[in-house]
Amino acid sequence: MSRECTLDVNGSLTTLQVAPSARLIDVLRDNLGLTGTKEGCGNGECGSCTVLLEGRPVNACLLIALEVEGRAITTIEGLLGPGGKLSPVQQAFVEAGGIQCGFCTPGMIMSATALLEANPAPTDAEIRDALVGNLCRCTGYTQIIESVRAAAVRLGTGDRPEAPR
């Protein structure tokens, strides 16, 4: 019953057999071993599974894998730069204390990455708008906002990698 499907994930094409009902999150995690994408609710409520679909943040738990065939998907693993270096946004979350248990972190970083790509100097209100779909139970968000601000500064000072597709 499964169908052949070619997915474009983090710049690499992979052809695999996928059930018609398979969710993108399951294919990423179970078939491709990209377990950085986390399932916190399965209903698009918490944002832990946020990935980028052609640069825009989406919930991987709400997408059917076959529907995104051939379209560029970026996961948290795809943000690493050459030599496995953390991206400026990832590095900013590390240094500004935006991480506690870490379960929401990949989704949070994906949303922040998409925001800063579209808006390199967001206001705090714009940061809140961009991250309102990403729940965090640990941090109270203050240090997450500080992390995004720090990331904007990093990106603004030339520490800018190639944009995820």
Place this chain on the structure above:
Amino acid sequence: MSDCRHIGKARPRPDAADKAAGRTLYINDLIRPGMLHGKVKFSEHAHARIVRIDTSRAERLPGVRAVVTAYDTPEIRIGFLNDNFALKRDKVRQFRDEVAAVAAIDPDIAAEAVDLIDVEYEPLPGVFTLDEAMAQGAPLVHEMDARGNPLTTNELSLRYGHESGDLAVAERASAHVVEGRFSTQLMQQSCLGTAGCLAELDMSGNLSIWARTQIPFLAQRDFTQALRALGLPGRNCRVIVPALGGTFGTGLDTHAYEYIAIVLAHRTNRPVKILYNREEEFANLSPRQSAEVEIAQGCDREGRLTFRRVRVRQDNGAYGSWGATFPTVMLLPVTSLYRVPNVSFDARLVYTNNTYCQAMRGYGNPEVTWPIESNLDELAEAASIDPFELRMRNCNEPGETTPMGLQVTTCGLKECMEATAAKLDWGAERRARRGVGMASLIHVGGSGRIYRSDGGGVILKFDDFGQINVSYGGVEMGQGLHSALSLTVAEALGVSPDKVTINPTDTGTCPWDVGTHASRGAFIACNAALAAAEKARAQIFAAAEEVFPRLALQNLERYCVQHPDYRAPTFDLAAAVKADRFELADGQIVLRDAPAEPWLKVDLDRLLRAIHFRGSRGEVITASAFYEPQSDLPDWQKGVGNMSATYAYGAQGAEVEVDEETGEVRIVRMVAAHDVGKVLNPQTLAGQAYGGLTQGVGYALYEEILTEQGRILNPSFTDYKIPTIREMSFPVHLEFIETDDPAGPFGAKGVGEPGLVPTAPAIANAIYDAVGVRIRDLPITPEKVLRALDARRAASAGKQTSTP
């Protein structure tokens, strides 16, 4: 300790980079070869006899490897009252009761199989409120206790109380007395990572279980009993804790699903993983317990507190877990928040057919700080004293012994309240519908003794490369324990924190620890680490007496080759090399009171190799220490005992604006001032304070598990609202008061829980200041505020018409 190299300085947590990269492995990510997926069949009734369970259709489904019920597995009792069972037999007592479970080759088949299990029930009348459960002739949730003795009431036999002074006399002598009734709600811990475990037995019956737990060693004890029930007495149980996506108290007890995974692994001889989805997490785990509280407090003409009387009733739900011990922590604020000479406390717990309850951050403390601090503002108004002033007049002080027998060593409450008032511009004029409020807290700051041992151990293992691996049996669940622990070890051993690695928590390799609760993780771990480091230094320095001179002379030889003009100072190296003159600093071993010559410093890794590779006298350095804090196990019925080595204090303040048309409360800003003893890592400490306060805001304004006849109505983040980044759009000012506690590592106190304790009453007091209505039931929803505003308008309209 102002000369610390690492302690007190902001530093990213050691696990941050892997978490940012998505590399960290949680229960969700663990796979074992041959692993099956377990799934639980939950009850469809709140209270019913089980007439028949038909598993035949599920067993025939391809891909199913086992179906188990209580009727075909040994009885496994769970919970500290032994009143709960891994799988239920004869009757169910709550909607989440586990009646069967399956193991299948993938999660979809497991889910399908569960749906194919047919259970026939004979529904029984249930009890869903305290009054229903305590009524004469009420249906009994449990007909027998764990020993088989018949029960005649739904009230639990646990007794908690406190009586000190003479309440009646004190009440009569009071100039002002204010009474009130308050309630708090069921709150879900709402960890982003849902519950799960992975159980595996080897061919000898030894168990390995990866678990979302905060109590690896108490869980080990519980699971060992389960192995005995399965006919595997004396087998080893190893509890391994992977990265945790939050716990906030939900990992404080063992859970039926963990025993079920063990049973399924035993039945199938395969590793079995059970992972709850979000709906299961909301509907089938134990939330924070609700409370109904009656309170009365009095003061004299000068505003000095004369007495405090607190009566608590709690809906325990269907089984005993740690919710049933919330009163042990309620005793702290009831007897000891502010100086109050006469105290009476009584708490009763009642079985119902609602979900049974468990621990969450604060553990009973917010449930009574809510009425104490709300009622205190009412008392201040009755006495015509400013609420801040009233609190200051009754402030706890260092050196006092409280009615509970708590020995207050250090206490920064006064400074916390002053900082809160100052930052809120207390007493300033505000625009209409704006107000300020504050509330304070006391909590255990040096662990909280609830068990025979309240200690924890640390092992430090040095390798040939100067790396130090640290094993500690407590749990990093996101709070930053590993940050505090690695900084402590680095500080104590004079190495860079990069040289310190914290091992995964594993009962097979870590020394015993009672569990990560009561804000005790860093306090216990760092104290144990300091003791272990002291032993390691002694071992290293003793061995260095032999190996250091040779290494230093080799250094000197090399240095002379590089610097031909160098003339070494006259120095009797042989005489100087004494164990008590060595010091570790900057990754090197040095001699105190020796010339500052570069060759007299030896890199630690080189020294360790020299200690190791010296023939038959070779040794590798390993040091361990067990730290048991100085505290007493209280007598809970009398409510007396110095349960912690020190106590944490704090105050929070809120400025709010209330929309009188909608009842909506907008927080304008908040202040949180905490007596933390000493700041270990300001970045992770701020994270604890911000995060705690945010959960406090959720508790105050948004969060509530809603039930109807025992069924949970809102098992999703859409219907159960935790604060999002939008709700938290007001500034939070943090203030850390350092009181340098003698019992704390570097002077630090526990900080994990205090953040959410006083938040709700601070907000409620601000609402009263803003619009003059007092909300007594959490959460403070717009509907409740609006109702109170309407009632006040109606009352004042009535007054106007009746007094023309």
